[in-house]
Amino acid sequence: MSRRVLAVLVAAAVAFGAVAATARTSSATPVGSGQVKASYTFYLVAGIASDAFYLTMNKGAQAAAKKLGNVKVVFTGSPAQFSPPTQIPYLNGAIARHPDAILIAPTDKTALIAPIQRAVSAGIPVVTVDTFITKPLAFTNVSTDNLAGGRAAADALVKAIGGSGEVAAISVNPGISTTDQRRDGFIQELKKYPAVKYLGVQYSNDDQTKASNEMSALIAGHPNLKGVFAMNVVTGNGVTAAVKSAGKAGQIKLVEFDAGPPQVQALKEGTIDALVAQYPYGIGYQAVNLAYNYVTGHRTGIAKHYGTGSAVVTRANVNTPGIKKYLYTP
């Protein structure tokens, strides 16, 4: 009996080794004390590793690394869920590897404080990208100006519905810094349009099905609903599906945050009327450069925050080169 079990265990171990060897993406070298080294390794910990937004961010990061020449960026993060319990184990793994810097999109303003504190205490400088935490542990933050993005979304939506009517919003979770700011910017800007009635905001918990159900309920409960603002990719997917299945594509105007391929497709088809595209490529690119400056000793002049822009993408401008660079390409 033990022989058979041993055989299975050995087979499993071999399989392990094979997978690890082929799937390995890098091997980090331990951190030095800050003087210029031959090569550097940065870990990019995504909020969720399967989201077009972060995948595009990684592309920008890899491009910056390539340009610098001696930097390696390792992309990691949970592919399953955007939440602290799923993200922290990946952060822990990154910390254990002692990279030269960690770039992270924290999935919660406070839950990630203790883990990021550990990174900093271990001598690993941290850049927060996209989202932030409420304690100034990162030496800088690179993110979209989400307030401005929310305002831009409000303008685009009002324009799409013709200046008056009922509108609603679907966000992700109260507590995620980015979507909260988008929501706040949206509500703020709507006040400029007295002819537009704001029905309120709901939360999808980053669950496509939930977003879809909430949208369907909105459609059913408000026959005069003219416009909706969906605040991230997952939410947008659910909203689009609900509008299509209710047969209201084109009647209810949709503005969505983020411009992943399905969103761009829906925009071209006419289901979505405008996208507010962030510039994740730019975020990744800039974050890597900032980290490189920091670890090579050029720390003076690094600001606490860098805002990257957003662009409103419509059917009219989607193919122009100026807009194209904003589209997410996983």
Add this chain to the structure above:
Amino acid sequence: MATTTPLLEAVGIQKHFGRVVALRDANFALERSEVHALVGDNGAGKSTLIKIISGVYSPDAGALELDGERVTIGNPREARELGIETVYQDLALADHLDAAANLFLGRELYLGGLLGRIGFLDKSAMRSRAEDEMRRLKIGIQSVDQPVLGLSGGQRQAVAVARAIAWGTRIVIMDEPTAALGVRESGMVLELIREVRNQGLAIIMISHNLPEVFAVADRITVLRLGRTITTLRREETTLEEIVGMMTGALEVAA
């Protein structure tokens, strides 16, 4: 002629379920220290009769007397309190527990003092008691510590019987004790039944296996269509005669 009062006597028992009449006129007398077989064809009422004796059902008419005193047995717990235990066909053993645990199921021994009061079991005491019980019945089991799932059919039956008689029992009811067993194991169980009788208990045994009945029973009661046909001592009858009475081929004067 028996002059002592029977240990258990059931007189004129009737029981029906809706329109189905299970027992019309069942009579039964059990002596001390005997193996008494209840035989009859399917539907004769054997199961119903023992369920009445063990408290699962209440009779619609008729009386039960224990040691000459009239008793009502309202539920299985009361039957147990009167010293009547049943070993069902499915044995009702907890397969994953060991023999000692099964023996003491529901009646565990606890450690002394505070620990015992909050529920701590005295496993070593139960183990040695279990070994004693097994030895008393001359049952050999590898270890009372192993899950009974791993025991043979005959050994499981033995554990179930040991459990039934370990608690000051006077009467043990056994429903088809050798039904699922092979020849050799059946033989062991029959030997066990004799041993239990030799220790002073009375056994009511339902069985379809007439050769085995003739191997072990002291007296045999035949039921047919809810009625007691007759009760005979084993020496006074033959297998063919019993079969005849079960099927109605042989008429018997009441």
Add this chain to the structure above:
Amino acid sequence: MTATVTEPPRTEPGANGFAPPPEEQTRRQQVVYLLSRSWLFLFLLLLVLYFWLASPPSTFLTGSNVAQIALTTSEVVLLAIGETFVITTAGIDLSIGAVLFFSGVAGGEVMLKLSGTSAQTLAGQYPHAWRGIALGVVVCILAGGAWGLLNGLVITRMKLPPIIVTLGTMAMAFGFGDLIDGGSYLPAPVPPGLTHGFGASKFLGLYYPIWVALVVLVVAHTVYQHTRFGRYTAAVGSNEEGSRRAGISVDRHIVKVYALCGLMAGTAAVLDLAIFTNTTSVAHQTDNLSAISAVVIGGTSVFGGFGTILLSAVGAFIPTVLQNGLVIQDVQPFWQEVVVGATIVVAVYIDQLRRRRMNR
């Protein structure tokens, strides 16, 4: 005329024929039995060994990394303990993650409301933190117990299958939690007394939450092995009808077992708040799966009757060790999911092999 009867052959004079085999066999069988029971623990050690050797030096087997693994697993261990008792009764509790979430919300809200005015807590100040934390912890645990009690009562009184009942309470607990929080985040993080002072602090080298999990583990193991409660749990799972006939109040016991599971979820909620400072329903959608797989990997039978608390804890560690090790190995995140899933299958397969050998 008496019928002819053949006496069955006797194997030993005077004995009943149930002869015990020689002593040596028993002892060897005992050793094999023990080894096979702890194979999962050996498997875990093998995993640790593998990652230690395969990772760059000072990355995997450092004190801080191991502490992090243990911290992340402490919640699952508690859930797995509760679930072990339930599964041993041949039941199942799918609501355990939802109950954890609800208890966290309820307890968290109490903590915030009692620690200061909403203006204060939103600004990060907690003037009456200790009062809030103390009561909040109690509310967490009791809320979990209440849901567990509900599960047990509905299952026994209405005689519905546990899988359906707990599916329903799962939805309800998530729903109520979301209702209270209007979308599932507490308005402010819980007081630092709990998070910094407990969730992130160490006592004798181990984080407090790990101590909690350890203590509960030892107590639960003792209860399972040595008390009536543990024995009845196995008895009910092994043969419910037989237990009833033996005089055990089966229904009452089942209610107690589910209530216990709920209490475990409530306790895990305290750890959750302490470690993650806040709570969201998203994070707990698959907690039930983690708990149940830990139990199944550990070797507890889903058919009931046999449970093992210690091995459930080991089962809880296998996915987290795997994940940590694979991240350190820079294996792509998507591959990690594949490996973790495959490992579970392998572990259960080996366990089945072992079980079949045992029951020969």
